[in-house]
Amino acid sequence: MSEFKKKILVLGLGGAGCNTVARIAPHAPDGMEFAVMDCDFQTLETCPSIENRLAVGRALTDGMSTGGDLEVGRRCAENAVGQIEPLLSGIDLLIVIVGLGGGFGTGAAPVIARMARGFGATTLFFTILPFSFEGMVVQGKANSSIRKLRTYADAIVQMPNALIQPEGDVLLEDSLDRSSRTLAAGVIGLWRMLAYTGVCNLDFTSLHTMLSYCDAFCRFACATATGEGRADALIDSLRDHPLVKDSDVFEKAPGIIIGITGGEDLKLSEVQKITEALTPKGEECWVKLGIATDPAFAGRISAMVLAAEAWKEPLVDDGRGGLKPVSGDGKQGELSGVLKPRSRTFGGAERTIWNGEDLDIPTFSRRKIKLPR
Amino acid sequence: MEATPLITALEIGTTTIKVLMAEVREDGSLIVAGLGECESRGVRKGEIVDFELALDAVRRAMESAEAVAHKSIGESVYLVASGGRAESLLHIGGIPVLNEYEQPHGEISAEDIDQVLEVARKIPLSDDRIRLHTLQQNFEVDGRGGIVNPERMVADELRVGMLLIHGQRAVVENLKKLTENVPVVCADAAFGGFCSALAVLTPEQKRAGVVVIDLGGGTTDFIVYNSGLVKLTGSIAVGGDHVTADICSGLNLNRRQAEALKKESGSALINRLQGGQDISIPAEGGFSGRVVRAATLHTIMNARMEELFKMIADKIEAEGLAGMLNAGVILTGGGSAMEGVADLAQQVFNAPCQVGRIHDCVGLSTKQEGARFAAAIGCVRYAASQIEPEAPARARWKVWLSKLWGGGSNE
Incomplete structure (x- = not known):
């Protein structure tokens, strides 16, 4: 990789994250970097293919799991700053795969997001949400972690486990395989778009814009099609993708990135068809198109879509422990309910804003x- | 004779948590039986930021009150909800008055009054707000206002205003939840400003027009009375803590030093006489001692307090109540002990100002003490007024019975 390349790291956090990364890694194209992190050393041993394995929290758990305690997970990550720093420094895009609802991943994810933000890395979280049969406690933990993540992560893609299951009565192994394949397709697709110089390049800055404006939540879909009428098949399978099926992203999304990869036989008409079908009709929509060709894709066409659920001005750290919109035009009130600016002097109580003045x-x-004087 | 039950008021403030156990006698005077105070922790600007710390402090305050009273608090307490970004909203409801032929223009009956009160009480509130009090205003008959009892008057339309005092739901519910974790039942929550007013105002002052400002540690509540009714309330999340924080940042001192400096040498007025004085801050571990000028300290405090009073004055003026404060400004809360604060309020509001005095209350040591406990005492009064209405109802029933039986009961 040349020095001009942006550095992208895929990090698996906790049990589910490590497993998924271990499943993705063998299929990954050359040059894609992976790392896994857990406090349970047993989990780490199950992914020998990953070079960067971070065992954290030895002092807290002695190499065992957190036992579902997310506080322990959080402390493990916080205590391991020294180990995590060299991993994150210099990274431009951090893609984190984490299963929420357990102990380590759920507790550590917000910490990692905060650290990554400190290093100036853009963060994209693929979060696997628990099945509903796992109970309210697990769901609650997952939700609280999502809320915390939202403060620091640039974008979160939520993948409820139940949605990405194949239909019918399937084997557990198949089901897990399906989850990780859905994720793998997404992560690899995204990486490929950024790493390969395409005909119509999807650059890092565009992705950054998208992620910082998307108000933390993204929808994600990807699909591959071959043979006759592959463009139509591709569009159909994208629309039917379990993660977007129940939403109206292709009609209403305020921002969307479409990445198309094809072989040397990719036709302009196909690109046009796919783009027209997927672009939301609203005039205000922010669209970025990336097209890459790869000889390995001969006869195939693959596309990934990353769509914002909402479009908001990104928040920047105002240096006083709070976050404010970039333009800072005093519209602080509009943030209420999303991210209330917190005051540092007054122990994290809400800031007192009166007629646009910060009385703190x-x-x-x-x-x-x-x-x- | 059965002992009068004690009413317990709990005020979870930013600086202190106060528990007051008192008995209300038939003539309305109050006897304080127990008083407990504890330095508040885990509370900022009147909202809870650390549940466990705050819970611990509440328990300790309650224990000390029980120790003083030699009695147990019992099952329920009344909560003073200071802060919570309280606001007031005036809603006017009206109904047409019909005569016996169901035509407009008729005599106002008791049912009409009940109906108009019901209509006016229905005020829509957004989900994040919680209703604290609904206070009735005077009736308006065919556009003529200020009518206390319109019954048997002839009119086309009867209208009545309801002043709704509402606070931030999350803040108030957290305070309630904290009490439930003590564990005691939270019988009711009352707005801090309203409580203070109940403790310090006389009926004459309420009629003449007055604003009560409760200067708390984290929040400042205010309430405006005119012609005997509450006209406006509000709460600003700025208080004594802000003054301390300003001193911290302006004079580069730590919190404890700033707090001590504020209490010992602070003033809300820039006093030319004392302005030249130097105040020395003693050395302590890692701090080599310093001398600050009184003028600097007073400028910082004056700026903050003047701004705070001006914000309240602006609110009052925006509601058109500025010229109606004949009885002036009454200050309560811990902040009223600040030097010169009454004089500053007098300047800003251009009305007489004094520190509130508790009336009809036995058992508090000094006047100053009184201003600090105003909200808690008012809360007991409020609680007593909430309990009372049962008694007259029973009495009326007895009157009716005695009429029926020819006056048998001689109780």
Whole structure:
């Protein structure tokens, strides 16, 4: 890889994350970098193909699992800053795969997101949500983790386990395989778009724009088709993708990235057809198209779609422990319910905003009153 | 004779948690039986930021109150919901008055009054707000306002206003949840500003027009009375903590030093006489001692307090109540102990200002103490007024019975 390439790292967190990464890694194209992290050393041993294996929290769990305690997970990650730092530094895009609802992944994910933000990396979280039969406690943990993640991660793709199952009565192994294949297709597709110089390049900055404006939640779909009428087949299978089926992203998404990969036999008419079918009709929609050709895709055509659920101005750290929109035009009120700015001086209580003025800042400095010395 | 039950008020403030156990006598005067205080922890700006710490502090305050009273708190407490970003909303409901032929223009009956009150009480509130009090205003008969009892008057239309005091649901519910975890039952929650007013205002002041400002540690509540009724309330999440934080940042001191400096040498007015004085801050571990000028300290405090009062004054003016504060400004809460704060309020509101005094209350040591406990005492009064209505109802029933039986009961 040349030095101009952006560095992308795929990180598996916790049991589910490690398993998934271990399943993806053998199918990954050359040059794709993986890492796994868990406090359960047994899990790490099951993915020998990964070079970067981070065993954290030895002092807390002694190499065992967290036992479903997400506080322990959080502390494991926080204590392992020294180990995580060299892994994250210099990374431009961090793709994290994590299964929420357990202990380590659920607790550590927000910590990792915060650290990555500290290193200036764009973060994309693929979160696997638990089945409903796993119970309310697990669901609750997953939801609380999503809420925390939302503060720090640039984008979160939620994949409820129940949605990505094959139809009918299937073997457990098949089911797991299906989950990880859905994920793998997405992660690899995204990586390929960014790593290969395409005919119509999807660059890193476009992805960054998308991720920072998408208000944390993204929908994701990918599909591959071959043979006669492959463009139509591709469109149909994208629309039927379990993660977008119940939503109206292809009609209403405010922002969308479409990445198409084909062999040297990719036709313009096909690209046009796919793009027209997938682009939402709204005038305001932010669309970015990426097309790459790869000899290995001869006869095949593959596409991935990343669509924003909402479009909001990205929040930046205002240096006072809170987040504010980039333009900072005093529209602080609109954020209510999403991310209430918290005050550092007053122990994390909500900031006092009165007529657009932040009353937590000393009056004399807001009024520019000169203090007699 | 059965002992009068004690009413317990719990105020979870930003600086202190206060528990007051008191007895309300028939003539309305209050006897304080137990008083417990504990430094508040885990509360900022009147909202809970650390549940466990706050719970612990509440328990300790309750224990100390019980120790003073030599009695148990019992099952339920009344909660002072200070802060919670309370706001008031005036809603006017009206009904046409019909005569016996179901035509407009008729005599106002008791049913009409009940109906209009019901209509006015139905105020839509967004999901994140919680209703604290619904206070009735005077009736309006055919556009003529200020009518206390319109019964048997002839009119086309009867209208009545309802002032709804509402707070932030999450904040109030968290306070309630905290009490339930103590564990005691939270019988009711009352708005802190309203409670303070109940404790310090006389009926004459309420009629003349007055604003009560409760200067708390994390929040400042205010309530405006005119012609005997509550006209406006509000709560601003700025309080004594902000003054301390300003001193911290303006003079580069730590929190404890700033707090001590504020209490010992602080003033809300920039006093020319004292302005030249130097205040020395003693050395302590890692801090080599410093001298600050009184003028600097006072400028910082003056700026904050003046701004706070101006915000309240602006609110009052926006509601058109500015010229109606004949009885002036009454200050309560811990912040009322600040030097010069009454004089500053007098300047800003251009009305007489004094620190509130508790009336009809036995058992509190000093006047100053009184202003600090105003909300808790008012809360007991409020609780008593909530309990009372049962008694007259029974009495009326007895009157009716005695009429029936020819006055048998001589109770």
